[in-house]
Amino acid sequence: MYIISGCLLGHDCKYNGGNNRNEEVIKFCETHRHVVVCPERAGKLPTPRPPAERQGKRIVNIEGEDVTDAFMNGARSSLNTCLQLAEYAGEKLEGAILKAKSPSCGCGQIYDGTFTGTLTEGDGVFTEMLKKRGIQIITEKETIKW
Ligand code: SF4
Numbered sequence: 392m393y394i395i396s397g398c399l400l401g402h403d404c405k406y407n408g409g410n411n412r413n414e415e416v417i418k419f420c421e422t423h424r425h426v427v428v429c430p431e432r433a434g435k436l437p438t439p440r441p442p443a444e445r446q447g448k449r450i451v452n453i454e455g456e457d458v459t460d461a462f463m464n465g466a467r468s469s470l471n472t473c474l475q476l477a478e479y480a481g482e483k484l485e486g487a488i489l490k491a492k493s494p495s496c497g498c499g500q501i502y503d504g505t506f507t508g509t510l511t512e513g514d515g516v517f518t519e520m521l522k523k524r525g526i527q528i529i530t531e532k533e534t535i536k537w
Contacts, residue, residue: 392477394487394521395420396496397429399531404429408439413531416488423537426476430495430517433472434465445494445513446504453506462495466517470524484526486537489518491530498528 398405400420401412432438441452443462450462477484489496495515503511518528529536 392473392480392482392484393419393423393425393537394473394484394489394526395425395427396488396490396493396531397427397432398490399488400427402427402429404432404438406431406438406440406442411490411531415535416531419488419535419537424480424482426473428469428473428517430465430469430515431462432465433468434461434463436461436465442506443494444502444504444506445515450494450516451504462516466495466515466520469517470520484521484524486527486529487518487521488535489515489528489530491532496530498530 398411399413399416401410403410441454443450443452443458450459452458473484489498492501493515495517497515498518500510501513503509521528
């Protein structure tokens with residue numbers, strides 16, 4: 392079973408109320424069992440919402456509000472959903488295709504917390520949790536390897 396960021400499937404859960412629909416990811420999901428997540432929505436953040444970026448361990452939105460708790464709660468809740476669904480299906484979580492650069496779903500590179508479009512090395516908080524469990528992660532920018 393694979394974990395997929397909802398915005399890549401066209402769900403309007405992106406901070407600005409839009410999505411990041413990706414045809415390759417949609418095609419992949421037609422033939423692979425998957426669970427769809429949006430950790431920020433799971434954290435009860437509204438849509439639309441002010442954009443947020445990681446500043447080290449904290450996550451702050453562009454209005455200067457600390458939204459770390461909502462992001463962490465949403466990431467934990469999404470992880471639990473994935474684990475429960477996989478267990479119910481009797482499958483393991485084989486990998487994840489997540490949205491690049493997001494403070495929740497980014498992998499390897501994220502925005503640096505200055506709201507200037509500058510990237511830095513790092514992962515989103517949901518991605519970090521998956522990596523700790525040894526789950527392989529790619530973003531929509533990479534060739535799907537499964
Ligand atoms: S990148 Fe992740 S948290 Fe952000 S909208 Fe997409 S699924 Fe939700």
